[in-house]
Amino acid sequence: MAVRDFVGETAAMDGTILVTGAGIDMSLLESLREHGLRIPDRPIQPLTEEELIRGLRGAVAYVHGGEERATAGVLASARETLKVVAFLGVGYENFVDVAAADGLGIVVTSTPGAATDSVTELTIGQIINANRHIGQFLGDRYPGWRSPEELPHELRSRRVGIVGLGANGTRIAEVLRAFHTDVAYFSRTRKPDVEERLGLSYLPLPELAGRSDILVVMVPCTAETRFMIDVDVLKRLRPGAVLINTARPAVVDPHALHEAMSAERVGMAVFDGFYDRNSEIAAKLLSDFGDRLLVTGHIASHTREAMDRMVSQAVGSIKNVLSTGADEYAVGKHGGIS
Numbered sequence: 001m002a003v004r005d006f007v008g009e010t011a012a013m014d015g016t017i018l019v020t021g022a023g024i025d026m027s028l029l030e031s032l033r034e035h036g037l038r039i040p041d042r043p044i045q046p047l048t049e050e051e052l053i054r055g056l057r058g059a060v061a062y063v064h065g066g067e068e069r070a071t072a073g074v075l076a077s078a079r080e081t082l083k084v085v086a087f088l089g090v091g092y093e094n095f096v097d098v099a100a101a102d103g104l105g106i107v108v109t110s111t112p113g114a115a116t117d118s119v120t121e122l123t124i125g126q127i128i129n130a131n132r133h134i135g136q137f138l139g140d141r142y143p144g145w146r147s148p149e150e151l152p153h154e155l156r157s158r159r160v161g162i163v164g165l166g167a168n169g170t171r172i173a174e175v176l177r178a179f180h181t182d183v184a185y186f187s188r189t190r191k192p193d194v195e196e197r198l199g200l201s202y203l204p205l206p207e208l209a210g211r212s213d214i215l216v217v218m219v220p221c222t223a224e225t226r227f228m229i230d231v232d233v234l235k236r237l238r239p240g241a242v243l244i245n246t247a248r249p250a251v252v253d254p255h256a257l258h259e260a261m262s263a264e265r266v267g268m269a270v271f272d273g274f275y276d277r278n279s280e281i282a283a284k285l286l287s288d289f290g291d292r293l294l295v296t297g298h299i300a301s302h303t304r305e306a307m308d309r310m311v312s313q314a315v316g317s318i319k320n321v322l323s324t325g326a327d328e329y330a331v332g333k334h335g336g337i338s
């Protein structure tokens, strides 16, 4: 389809835009009216596939800011009108079936960099929280340490390993270095410039785990990274280590985590977003480890600044796709950064 036809068709369609999620400033979408899109009053939070399919009826664009899954079936149901899915965030892998979208000619975009500071803040907050046992002493509880060995350590004397040195991993390393923390990393591709700038050392994953008091997981969840933090990695951690996973839960094998927490190899684990709560292993982890397992409800990018940045970036991407069929933040076969 020629670009002009594409634009003309879109404008003539007077289609809608489906917006999902929470905390989205809808006024940031106003300029999409120029592209013939009707803007809804508020985002919705579809809970079921049927609700999502219904929400997508007549939609030309879809801002995905919620926790719903745009499966192959969902996307196929919208194929007549849907041109673009703008995912708010970078971890789209388990939320949008990009291969199916590619097959249907629907462009999927993401928002790299928009939430980096927010994700970093939550991660650093949880590192400090876990390292200093803040949660344990809330309510004016006095520790009464039985020995000096029980005392927590300053970050200056902790060894942190970061798995994944993308934008988020790099920013986390930068902040940790401000605490004079010893930081090493593992990444699919080595980053000599970052190593030099921040004084980081690179190690293969097993070695990285073996020297880490705190292991931070910051990789997308793909076929390659699913369960990459497995029994072998966890058993190498220093006893009582802290595992911080503010990326995607499934990067850590939950059965291996249960084993490592039972053996107190992992002293504390932190997740932002968790495994399917209906699964037996999720229930077991939550019931067996109490306040050694800290779980937040996927809030890493939930700040006003990150949300506004992500929505503005998504609006730019939607405009590009509707007017040219392409965008620099497109993922999958449409290229771009991921």
Ligand SMILES: O=C(O)C(=O)CO
Pocket: 088, 089, 090, 091, 092, 115, 119, 298, 299, 300, 301
């Ligand atoms: O960027 C993303 O995909 C996030 O989920 C941030 O938490």
